[in-house]
Amino acid sequence: MLMLGSASLFALMAVCIRLASAQLHPFQITFFRSGFGALFALPLLHGHGWQLLRTPRLGFYIVRCVLGMGGMLAGFWAIVNLPLAEAVALSYSSPLFVTIGAVLFLGEVVRMRRWSAVVAGFIGVLVIVRPGSDAFTGGSLVALLAAALTGAVTISIKSLTGSEPADRIVLLTTLLWIPLSLPAALSVWQWPHAGTWPWLVLSGALGTGGHFCWTRALRLADASLLAPFSYLQLLIVALLAWWIFGEPLDRHTAAGAAIIIAASLYIAWREHRLAHERRQQVAPATSVEPTIWAGRRDQ
Template identity: 35%
Template sequence: MTETPAPITQNRPLEGVLWMLAAGLTFVAVNGTVRWLGTDLPAAQSAFLRFAFGVVILLPTLAGVLRAGVPRGAWPLVAGRGAIHTVAVICWFYAMARLPVAEVTAIGFLNPVCVTLGAVVFFGEKLAFRRIVAVLVALLGALIVLRPGLREIEPGHLAQLLAAICFGGSYLFAKRLSQMVGAATVVALMSLSVTLGLLPFALAAWVPVTPTQLAALAVVAGAATVGHYCMTRAFIAAPMAVTQPVTFLQLIWASLLGVLAFAEPVDLYVLLGGGVMIAAISYITWRETVLRGRAVTPPPDAPRV
């Protein structure tokens, strides 16, 4: 059966938030596994193996997609997303193996900011004053965590900065693709295009891989595939400006992971910044739920589907 795109109603904020929460939890599991792997494998090789496993997982979906065909206008978007996502994952694997989990997560908060602003510029989504203030407050929380100017900036920080920007661009491509094809197709085509993009970089730096490393990267692939699917469903359910701020919650989960799994010290600035972010996200999510609920209430004579 040919997959059809889900309708882009963008009027279900609670559903979008729940999908994004599920995505965030799976991505934190991915973070912890990559952090555990460390620096024994080159970043490009680790990223390639993760995406190669993802392609294997998605082979049934990919076969169906290729048989059914993809709209001609979608292929440039698939290629563009594949290219920018390739850069993003190499930088992310490099940073994740070298920085504390909470730091990588905090720098990644530039991602939803870029996505929210990009959605306004490219998709015409509205950014009301209260939402602007909430995003700025959340960003202030991230700055409290990072404390720029008060410590040395390492290559890992720069790599994660570039990764955050590139991931933001990738998510914008995903948003446009979700209007043309179904969520499973978006994820499958991303896995295939990024695997092909990573292949030459991985071969240039290849080192022997142990069975344990392969197993860990297979886990990463499974969790990340689920996370990307949940994220795509969130994009379909609600505007990005509603769903993206929820990703700030990952800082709290990442901080707990760092303390419990890797004995990373508790940082009071992380707790303070995380509290500021949670407050901003809670307000903006509640406000959007109220406003959207009013907007989508159908008139008495509306047809029932």
Template identity: 40%
Template structure:
């Protein structure tokens, strides 16, 4: 999950750079998906067409549509607000995943973890500060992306119990790239040699980020894995400052810190419970 944070923060930085260079969100999403899918062709060559077969196409179809809309709104937000702000608002995603894991996937979520989730939402309110500052269009788009990404994460968790993680990423990205080809062609702007490198890097990092994310979901409950996503903020802020000279305000750091503290508490408590269960004698 920590590796996924680093890769996806890199995608955010390169996506904002491409947006500031005047490229359409539709083209950015298409090239991100295209090069991401192509980066898995070596695995396809080794493992053969079995990576293209699945019996869960209905579930894939829902995940593909939700993930595609979520990715489009995410890149749109990156054109409007800073990398750090989009990342901070994205912290709502794991909180929503915890709720969804309990209500949809029927995973066990006890009282202390619910309490940590509520504290996390308080941190999100500190970041957004509704009523104290105007909520911009970019913020609303980022919020929509967080909800869609949470839904997509729950679908990935469901698929991870049925299909190979690499297959999930390859099939999803391949179909999404095919869907985005037509709208991207309508707004196509020919990239320079350097921008081709940017898009290739964005695709490769995005693919690695989602492969490691899928493997993390396969390892344990979604509500346990997702708190580690808050490590993405230091990566995002460092890249935003290095590439664009962007900084986020004090209250955003405070809110992110509250969310992070709540998540660390939940993760450490979950680890203690797992160790206690492992030491308990078998009946």
């Protein structure tokens, strides 16, 4: 239920961003989404106090937030300038970039089956963007840049969750996004009209709510189990884009999205299988040779 809630909230946030873009540049929308998102995240201080913001890894948070801000700026630009369903479908290529980044930066070993899934996923991307055709635009590349930066953020979150509580990650991230998004917003600044403010407030509330549900869901179940529910976002966005903006779901987008989702689900399933195999290997060793295995693990 939490993952379904997260997917629904992020889908509605995308619609609010598109509605706010009738007056404002995506860079300004990013700033207001960050500001209102931080405001709605402040209740996380309840029960923790201001010590929730104290962390020995502030530098790492800043790097993570710079990457996240780049992804948000590119992603919001894509939502405004591409058909909504296409922008969201391309965002689902993020797990493909995570796999590549895990090899380059985390030293993970990825074997043939997962590499095959990555290749299949990028074939799905090509089906959507159709390079060389009249349908191909630079906006598709911006959407892919957003997906790549989101993949980098995912890798950084994997590192943070090992030592940092989920509430700190959500709150500190949203607070750091405010100053990081301000320079880009000032470059295109204009005051929002009265009719634009509700969409800006909603984008912050929905974004923080979606992030909150997502982090809680990941504490209760494996990512491989939750991944299929996250793809509900594409269905909701496609229906709302058709209903509100009159955007039909392009058959190339639908076909490419199906390939990307299938490849991403296979990668998630393989991650689950490998993690299960590692746990099975650790359990017997810890019960028979606890001292020896502890030494190996430390190495």
